[in-house]
Amino acid sequence: MARMMHPDEHPLDAALVRRLIAGRFPEWASLDVTRLPSGGTVNAMFRLGGRMVVRLPLTPGGAGDVTLERTWLPRLAPLLPVALPEVLGAGEPTPDYPYPWSVYGWLDGTNPEPGALTDPVGLAGDLAAFVTAMRAVTLPDAPGAHRGGPLAVQDPGTREAIDALRKLPAEGVDCDAVTAVWDRALAAPAWDGAPGWLHADLMPGNLLVSSGGRLGAVIDFGCTGAGDPACDLFPAWNLLPAGAARDAFRAGVGVDDATWLRGRARTLSQAVVALPYYRTTNPAMAGNARHVIREVLAEER
Template sequence: MTTEQTDPGPRLVDEGLVRRLVAGRFPRWADLPVARVASGGTVNAMYRLGDDMVVRLPLVAGGVEDVVREREWLPRLAPLLPTAVPEVLAAGEPAEGYPWPWSVYRWLAGDNPREGAVRQPMALARELARFVTAMRGVSLPGAPDAHRGGPLDSLDASTRSAIEALRGIPEEGIDCDAVTAVWEDALREPGWSGPPVWLHADLMPGNLLVDGGRLTAVIDFGCLGVGDPACDLFPAWNLLPADARDVFRAALDVDDATWNRGRARTLSQALISLPYHRDRNPAMARNARHVIRAVLDPR
């Protein structure tokens, strides 16, 4: 199934469709209850299936490759990581008018942490660093390139376009000259000269699960692959307060150039996200604003 097909639109994905897809593909689960899982994500929908499973379905064509990547790589990565990750239990296929592959996973309990409200920031910083370190240590052959994992300057045009868009939204109060200076400073840093490393490449709060403030799982590996290690520094600015940010950096032993590239990559994602999500997805817009403030904070 290619990603060129017509987007069915999220309104066509509902509990009835999920029940029909499950019943047609996996009759043994046909009588299990189905319930939508609230999520701030924009690429996939999730539905609880019984007590211990979840169905994940792309909402847009761009999510199809994510499904394929997770099916291929999660079973190989899981034994190598210190944190629980999604377990693919079954592979669904297009049916019932739904045009893309979908998957059934084991349910992982936990809540998404929220920027500005992290309960155990120091412990979380160390646990995130442990996960990132383990990802970097993976040596599985044949890895794909991580999404957004290439040279920093590959993001230059989209980042500058987003800055100009934000100049046209004065009510957001973004200091566009200041963020431009941060971006241009990072572009002057040397790029990553070592071998590409394994990355999750999308360590947003919505892709982390915590219990009591402690990391219990990392989810949504659709961007995984190899690339610049700066790509997995996102939690430093999108989640952790300044003192825990220092703990995260020390645990990873990050040099100045990589740290600055990581800050700029996180900033770029936030700048691009904010104009798009400000009227569509409050959680994503809120996190983007948090990132911009954190990056511009002298700490």
């Protein structure tokens, strides 16, 4: 059993997933089920045979993401330049497991790691093309993207997280500098355009790259919807190195200074919220949060 990250997390293991598969998809009951290591915080992933993966929410808050993906992934996939997960089976709650869950087709690739990119400038261009394609989507009735509203909505939670980090001196975070970056973004011109389509959670763990380092797939559309375009600038600081790659990404997405500031602040907010929460339970998430804080403060300097 994997270590739990949330107080309301439902325990999941391969035996439970086998029972769910046997009950809902008996034709797949003989396939091997193996838990996949993941830095994800909302869902658990289990490989099913050689070409499928089972994705199950860990908490009640993640249950809505399942139906969101079932609705929108088939509509978005033909409009985007890289592969998206294909829903092959829709599982429903059972007495053993209280949330909807899905079976997806397996997508080849690996998660990129900051500081270990094979082709950072090429990947930056791929990411910019994906973000631009998302913004060009015109599908009607888009839901509101998670964290896609005005930056000020995140202000109370961000300041609470900064205060939590002040109580963790071992982390070595310059909380005054973090606050200054946040305040500068709040003082910049607010987003006042029409909401555009976003992925809204472009973390390294939601990207798959080929052996050559180029973007092959984007996964986990549980936050997707319409909102501030700054929400899809996260890779500039959570993945791409400063210099040519980050510059290529900014040029490719074509955003103004205010949007860039908001994007940087949104990425920083996600990191300062994640670090105190996941520092002992999710090494991948905590490690990326530390990386973001370093990158943002270095760019500010």
